[in-house]
Amino acid sequence: MKSFKPKAWLLPQPVLIIGTYNGDGTPNAMNAAWAGQWDMGEIMISMGNHATTENLNRCGEFTVAFATADTLVASDYVGIVSGKTEHNKIEKAGWKSEKAENVDAPVFDCFPMTMECRIKDKLNESETGYYIIAEIVNIICRDEYLAEDGKPDVEKMRLITFDPVHNGYIVLGKRVGNAFYDGKSLK
Helix, strand or coil: CCCCCCCCCCCEEEEEEEEEEEECCCCCEEECCEEEEEEEEEEEEECCHHHHHHCCCCCCCEEEEEEEEECCHHHHHHHCCCCCCCCHHHHHHHEEEECCCCCEEECEEEEEEEEEEEEEEEEEEEEEEEEEEEEEEEEEEEEHHCCCCCCCCCCHHHHCCCCCCCCEEEEECCCCCCCCCCCHHHH
């Protein structure tokens, strides 16, 4: 076995697109991977010092879309280009947006599923950023990504995960088991 110094290698890491509005009302987005479920109806995101962070300080509402193999290039682009220096990030990414129904934030047209969120709490706030605890207000899923039971079909989405070990993206695969069921065979 080989040992490594501590690194942020918790796997898999989601590739999330955080949507906010700039002060002038134009839509903005950033790519974030350090996030996860906080509670049943809440998520947590580690935020650095970004244009999105400034937008969140002004308005605590945002959207979270899940990047896919089809949105990979533009999703990476909004992560490497700052909204502080590139005002037309969304236009250059080729995305169109509309205002979310339940929060003051944009919903981008190319993602299969988007969460509408509102900041509930900020932790460890400093000049370098903070952690957001946000309530999920609503979840939107495009019809073509719904399963026969009417719920989102994650396999159809071709979601990507961030590989922090080799700085890459990996498409999540197919279903391999049944949660809360398959382990019963060992009882």
